[in-house]
Amino acid sequence: MSSQSHFIAEPKIAAIVGCPFSGGQAKPGVDRGPINLVEAGLIQQLEGLGWKVEFDGHHQFEEISANGDPPIGKLRNPRIVSRVSKAVAEAVGYHAKMGKLPVTLGGDHSLAMGTISGTLDTHPNACVVWIDAHADINTPETTESGNIHGMPMSFLLGLGEKISEYSWIQPRLQPSSLVYIGLRDVDAAEKRILKENKIKAFSMHEVDKYGIGKVVEMALDHVNPKRDRPIHLSFDVDALDPSVAPSTGTPVRGGLTFREGHYICEAIYETGLLVALDLMEVNPSLEDAASVHQTVAVGCSLVRAALGETLL
Numbered sequence: 485m486s487s488q489s490h491f492i493a494e495p496k497i498a499a500i501v502g503c504p505f506s507g508g509q510a511k512p513g514v515d516r517g518p519i520n521l522v523e524a525g526l527i528q529q530l531e532g533l534g535w536k537v538e539f540d541g542h543h544q545f546e547e548i549s550a551n552g553d554p555p556i557g558k559l560r561n562p563r564i565v566s567r568v569s570k571a572v573a574e575a576v577g578y579h580a581k582m583g584k585l586p587v588t589l590g591g592d593h594s595l596a597m598g599t600i601s602g603t604l605d606t607h608p609n610a611c612v613v614w615i616d617a618h619a620d621i622n623t624p625e626t627t628e629s630g631n632i633h634g635m636p637m638s639f640l641l642g643l644g645e646k647i648s649e650y651s652w653i654q655p656r657l658q659p660s661s662l663v664y665i666g667l668r669d670v671d672a673a674e675k676r677i678l679k680e681n682k683i684k685a686f687s688m689h690e691v692d693k694y695g696i697g698k699v700v701e702m703a704l705d706h707v708n709p710k711r712d713r714p715i716h717l718s719f720d721v722d723a724l725d726p727s728v729a730p731s732t733g734t735p736v737r738g739g740l741t742f743r744e745g746h747y748i749c750e751a752i753y754e755t756g757l758l759v760a761l762d763l764m765e766v767n768p769s770l771e772d773a774a775s776v777h778q779t780v781a782v783g784c785s786l787v788r789a790a791l792g793e794t795l796l
């Protein structure tokens with residue numbers, strides 16, 4: 485590990501926040517993702533990179549499981565998603581405040597309402613690098629599915645109708661502090677939201693045109709021109725091509741290659757500015773055993789790359 489970490493205390497501690505939660509989308513099984521990642525040896529792998537790793541077990545959400553959680557407007561499972569994300573915000577915020585690197589394993593991407601809120605509690609100047617096939621920026625009004633994993637960014641930015649259940653989220657992320665890489669399945673309303681708010685996004689078109697190295701450089705130039713702001717990296721495995729990471733709920737062809745995904749993680753690590761990492765939407769119940777094994781292995785590998793593993 486040659487890079488200095490500007491915001492993580494020595495000795496460097498990675499705090500694994502296991503979030504077996506699937507309420508932000510409709511397909512069962514994504515709540516097995518973090519369990520499989522840990523069972524695949526992720527903790528030992530990170531220790532092998534020189535990190536101290538803390539893992540207190542997977543968060544248990546039964547006590548706040550939905551005992552009747554009717555929709556609010558179009559939002560599905562609105563109360564449990566809110567309460568789970570709030571608990572995650574507190575866990576991530578606590579670890580960040582202690583100078584550790586929170587590594588949140590999802591679970592579905594609605595959890596990022598929590599992880600990013602937790603990061604901003606400790607690092608109010610943090611920027612967000614969001615790697616995804618989707619923009620996840622529908623509002624409670626524009627969503628077609630009602631699945632909240634397609635909306636976390638609108639809550640964090642304070643877009644759309646205010647839902648009192650979500651009043652704990654301080655809409656303090658500025659649109660200029662967010663950048664996307666990997667987009668290729670963006671709803672019409674989301675395209676309008678991105679344009680209206682001048683949010684920088686590098687779709688697969690730009691990855692093809694410029695190459696991943698240039699795209700990451702341009703993305704960081706946008707949100708972090710002086711390379712002095714903390715970075716929250718939120719990585720949805722569906723950003724990868726389904727041939728690379730098949731076991732995920734909403735796969736979209738034409739995605740990042742294995743190396744492009746890893747390059748992003750390596751380049752963010754090299755900045756020394758990473759303060760929080762999410763790895764989301766690994767769903768071990770989808771596809772055959774070989775595909776699940778492949779997806780879990782890629783997930784572990786991405787986390788290692790973001791925590792300093794290099795090819796040489």
Ligand SMILES: [Mn+2]
Nearest residue numbers: 593616620720
């Ligand atoms: Mn996502």
